[in-house]
Amino acid sequence: RTLHEVLFFPSEVACVEHIFTPTSAHPCFCSLPHGVETSFTRLLRRILSASSSLDLCIFAFSNMDLSRAVLTLHSRGVTIRVLTDKDYAAITGSQIGVLRKAGICVRCDMGSVYMHHKFAVVDGRLLVTGSLNWTLTAVQSNMENILVTEEPELVQPFIKEFHRLWVRNDPA
Amino acid sequence: RTLHEVLFFPSEVACVEHIFTPTSAHPCFCSLPHGVETSFTRLLRRILSASSSLDLCIFAFSNMDLSRAVLTLHSRGVTIRVLTDKDYAAITGSQIGVLRKAGICVRCDMGSVYMHHKFAVVDGRLLVTGSLNWTLTAVQSNMENILVTEEPELVQPFIKEFHRLWVRNDPA
Ligand SMILES: [Zn+2]
Ligand SMILES: [Zn+2]
Numbered sequence: 001r002t003l004h005e006v007l008f009f010p011s012e013v014a015c016v017e018h019i020f021t022p023t024s025a026h027p028c029f030c031s032l033p034h035g036v037e038t039s040f041t042r043l044l045r046r047i048l049s050a051s052s053s054l055d056l057c058i059f060a061f062s063n064m065d066l067s068r069a070v071l072t073l074h075s076r077g078v079t080i081r082v083l084t085d086k087d088y089a090a091i092t093g094s095q096i097g098v099l100r101k102a103g104i105c106v107r108c109d110m111g112s113v114y115m116h117h118k119f120a121v122v123d124g125r126l127l128v129t130g131s132l133n134w135t136l137t138a139v140q141s142n143m144e145n146i147l148v149t150e151e152p153e154l155v156q157p158f159i160k161e162f163h164r165l166w167v168r169n170d171p172a
Numbered sequence: 173r174t175l176h177e178v179l180f181f182p183s184e185v186a187c188v189e190h191i192f193t194p195t196s197a198h199p200c201f202c203s204l205p206h207g208v209e210t211s212f213t214r215l216l217r218r219i220l221s222a223s224s225s226l227d228l229c230i231f232a233f234s235n236m237d238l239s240r241a242v243l244t245l246h247s248r249g250v251t252i253r254v255l256t257d258k259d260y261a262a263i264t265g266s267q268i269g270v271l272r273k274a275g276i277c278v279r280c281d282m283g284s285v286y287m288h289h290k291f292a293v294v295d296g297r298l299l300v301t302g303s304l305n306w307t308l309t310a311v312q313s314n315m316e317n318i319l320v321t322e323e324p325e326l327v328q329p330f331i332k333e334f335h336r337l338w339v340r341n342d343p344a
Contacts, residue, residue, distance in 0.1 A: 004323060004325040004326050006325075006326060006329035006330065008329070008333050010285070059303075109315065111315075113182070113309075113313040113314050113315065114309075114313070114314040114315065115314075115315045116303050116304075116310070116314045116315055116316050117303055117315055117316065117317055118303055119303075119317065129302070129303075129317065129319065130301070130302075130303075131231075131288050131289055131290055131291075131301075131302075131303065132288075137285075137286075138288070141285040141286070142285050142286040142287075142288045143281065143283075143285065143286065143287045143288055143289055143337065144288050144289065145289055145291065145301065145330070145333070147301065147319065147326060149323075149326065151176060151321075151323065153176040153178075154176050154178060154319060154321065157178035157180070158178065158317070161180050161317070165315065
């Protein structure tokens with residue numbers, strides 16, 4: 001059975017600490033609601049499910065929780081490649097510099113047009129795509145969608161396009 | 173067999189006249205390349221395949237060819253509902269006023285946040301979604317994606333979300 005899931009935003013605002021520290025013996029004491037499954041917790045779980053690779057092609061990346069998810073995967077030894085838009089990468093709050101400093105491989109599309117994609121491929125198998133940029137406004141305010149699928153006819157073209165854009169933006 | 177298709181942009185620029193007038197006896201004499209199938213002609217064909225209904229939920233709609241496609245469907249008696257973002261609808265070049273004047277049912281999301289979706293549901297059966305706004309820049313310049321699928325597990329949630337947003341933005 002092929003996995004499919006659709007998530008809509010804005011997401012309810014809820015604590016996501018348990019997603020990063022599921023085995024913690026201490027409860028979280030922050031002021032947000034706890035124990036709530038939301039569109040955003042589901043998105044984080046899909047990203048964190050990566051065990052070998054994460055290919056991310058994203059126009060805007062400023063969301064701290066998604067940045068934490070990518071850094072967590074990196075610390076687990078997951079191979080991460082991030083392709084982003086050069087204009088947005090330079091904006092205050094962009095997480096691209098943080099990822100680079102952590103040693104994650106980032107390439108900026110240097111063309112004069114927008115690299116407007118917002119997709120990720122997890123383990124070369126699971127596609128996560130939609131209208132949602134990886135920003136706080138997109139997650140908590142805007143009306144947005146994310147589509148998750150393992151259907152090879154949908155996943156494979158995105159893998160191929162990622163490869164094409166990745167090679168084309170080789171800074172070397 | 174379930175239909176799936178992925179289109180990437182920017183699209184090659186080519187004449188789309190034959191898509192609107194397939195039975196014309198006269199060849200087109202415009203200066204664009206002819207007889208070329210592109211991501212954009214495929215997108216237009218998917219939209220024009222509607223025989224009973226088109227539900228469109230789109231942040232930005234200024235593309236003249238896509239506007240012509242929607243007007244063509246309207247003239248064929250296809251039931252069209254357009255939900256759009258109030259801020260973008262007021263921008264110069266927006267096709268929303270043109271659609272309204274033609275008698276197409278349009279609702280603007282009046283919330284203070286962005287209605288950032290870019291999806292269409294054709295005949296309650298085919299989902300067309302992605303990063304692509306219905307603008308000329310998105311089609312001809314940006315790096316963008318469109319995903320087309322008939323998979324019910326993906327289509328049904330979008331139908332449900334369209335209904336929810338449509339009812340919520342009833343001006344009456
Ligand atoms: Zn907490
Ligand atoms: Zn022509």
